[in-house]
Amino acid sequence: MVKSIVRFAAFAAAIFLAFATFGSASAAETSKLPTARLVAGTSGIISKVDATSLANDWAKYYAPGLTYSHAFIKAGSQFTLTWIATDANQKPLANTSVTLQANKAYGSSNAHFASPCVAIGNFVDKNGADISGVTDANGRVSFVITNQDLVGEPSNTNVNQPNTSASKIYGQFSLQIGSLGDLQQSKEIVEIHVVGTASSTITPFCNGWVAPKANYAKWVSVTESKTSVARPTVIGHTVQKLLWSDEFSGKAATAPNSKVWTSRYCGTEPANGGGSYCNGDQYNIPAANKHDGSGRMKILTTKITSAPASYGNCMAAVCPYTSGRFDSQGKLSVQYGYVEARIKLPDGVGQNPAFWMLGDSITRVGWPTSGEIDIMEQPLIGDYQNAGSLHYSNTSGGCCDNHITFTRYFNHTQKLASAYHTFAIAWLPGKVEFFFDGELYGVQTREQSATNFWPFDAPEFLIFDNTTPGQKNQMFWKSSTMLIDYVRVWQLDQQGRVWSH
Numbered sequence: 001m002v003k004s005i006v007r008f009a010a011f012a013a014a015i016f017l018a019f020a021t022f023g024s025a026s027a028a029e030t031s032k033l034p035t036a037r038l039v040a041g042t043s044g045i046i047s048k049v050d051a052t053s054l055a056n057d058w059a060k061y062y063a064p065g066l067t068y069s070h071a072f073i074k075a076g077s078q079f080t081l082t083w084i085a086t087d088a089n090q091k092p093l094a095n096t097s098v099t100l101q102a103n104k105a106y107g108s109s110n111a112h113f114a115s116p117c118v119a120i121g122n123f124v125d126k127n128g129a130d131i132s133g134v135t136d137a138n139g140r141v142s143f144v145i146t147n148q149d150l151v152g153e154p155s156n157t158n159v160n161q162p163n164t165s166a167s168k169i170y171g172q173f174s175l176q177i178g179s180l181g182d183l184q185q186s187k188e189i190v191e192i193h194v195v196g197t198a199s200s201t202i203t204p205f206c207n208g209w210v211a212p213k214a215n216y217a218k219w220v221s222v223t224e225s226k227t228s229v230a231r232p233t234v235i236g237h238t239v240q241k242l243l244w245s246d247e248f249s250g251k252a253a254t255a256p257n258s259k260v261w262t263s264r265y266c267g268t269e270p271a272n273g274g275g276s277y278c279n280g281d282q283y284n285i286p287a288a289n290k291h292d293g294s295g296r297m298k299i300l301t302t303k304i305t306s307a308p309a310s311y312g313n314c315m316a317a318v319c320p321y322t323s324g325r326f327d328s329q330g331k332l333s334v335q336y337g338y339v340e341a342r343i344k345l346p347d348g349v350g351q352n353p354a355f356w357m358l359g360d361s362i363t364r365v366g367w368p369t370s371g372e373i374d375i376m377e378q379p380l381i382g383d384y385q386n387a388g389s390l391h392y393s394n395t396s397g398g399c400c401d402n403h404i405t406f407t408r409y410f411n412h413t414q415k416l417a418s419a420y421h422t423f424a425i426a427w428l429p430g431k432v433e434f435f436f437d438g439e440l441y442g443v444q445t446r447e448q449s450a451t452n453f454w455p456f457d458a459p460e461f462l463i464f465d466n467t468t469p470g471q472k473n474q475m476f477w478k479s480s481t482m483l484i485d486y487v488r489v490w491q492l493d494q495q496g497r498v499w500s501h
């Protein structure tokens, strides 16, 4: 193998020192080192072949056990590199910080790669990128990368053997476990070869999401709920494990579970449940959200004639109602799955009850860039109608000229307040489907969204509320009740995650 190893030369002094202190591992110690290996056959990878026999020149710079492979992708494609990290006894390293060393200037790396949220340099600057990640419970971690080359190696390149042709278009990737150096772990260097000609290149998008552990140090991933409830049927999908639910079975007059929910006052700051807008219509008072003692959460909306004490403002001098809002911001977040709630809507003109979600990134990127999913929202003049909506942005920040709305309506034959109904989404990568009582009535995909800033591949938190923005001269009713029987998150088509404390 003839290859100029620019990066290695640059690190020669450091490596020498590391050898001096760490010592060169003997063959017997090879199996006693943490190991990072690429999992073959991950999304977008055409093939992966062992090329370790070509790595003799490099092996001396690494601990024993270095593996070197060639993998192949199509020019202008998006692909996923999934790695598994194991300890010295080959046990998966769960919840471990790792770094993808992406397209560093190994030799003459000449392909162009991009990541949604991290700029990856190329053969011009030789710097590549270090992309942080955290392994899951099985020691696995994935990185989505796009190739930006229009022309790769010839389309007749043999993708089942190491590539030694003259016309190489490639870049190299490896995974570093925690703060371990090249001599403290058994590494795999993967040379990604770009093959064929692309019709166009992909523009990567970034939703601004930072992994939960970076945002919420104590968060854990919920894998399965112990609650036993009926599994819903969702047309076109397979519903799997119940990941999490709140059945609202607390004692009468008790508040929502404070481990999951926060009852809000009015307030527009993003950290206040994503901004609890009141617009001069009602006071949000925590006392409005109570278990009814019969397995339901109740949001009570009450007409008032004077401002309630100690409940802050309502964005006006005096508002005509008190009502409630509670959400899971900073306590529980969901990404993908079948998200459903069974609700009996409040009766009375002028109300705007909702079951909805906001992207966790709202505190960093703001609305609408964070993304908003409205699973249940009754339009002001739609007693028989539910609106399912997505709100998102066509830029990376700011508000609100960049606001894009997708809405589909479900029209029922009865007033929605006259009975319980189930409102749900089937949420998958790049796609959200809206359901009313199990009936599909709206679909939006990333491809249809007319944005490079589709935010719905990131965790969102849950919100229930009722507001009273409507026709004030017709609102003679004294009180209303919104009853929520349950909210459940199911694993769907192998997708779905819930994070909580």
Ligand SMILES: [Ca+2]
Pocket: 247, 248, 249, 294, 295, 296, 484, 485, 486
């Ligand atoms: Ca219940």
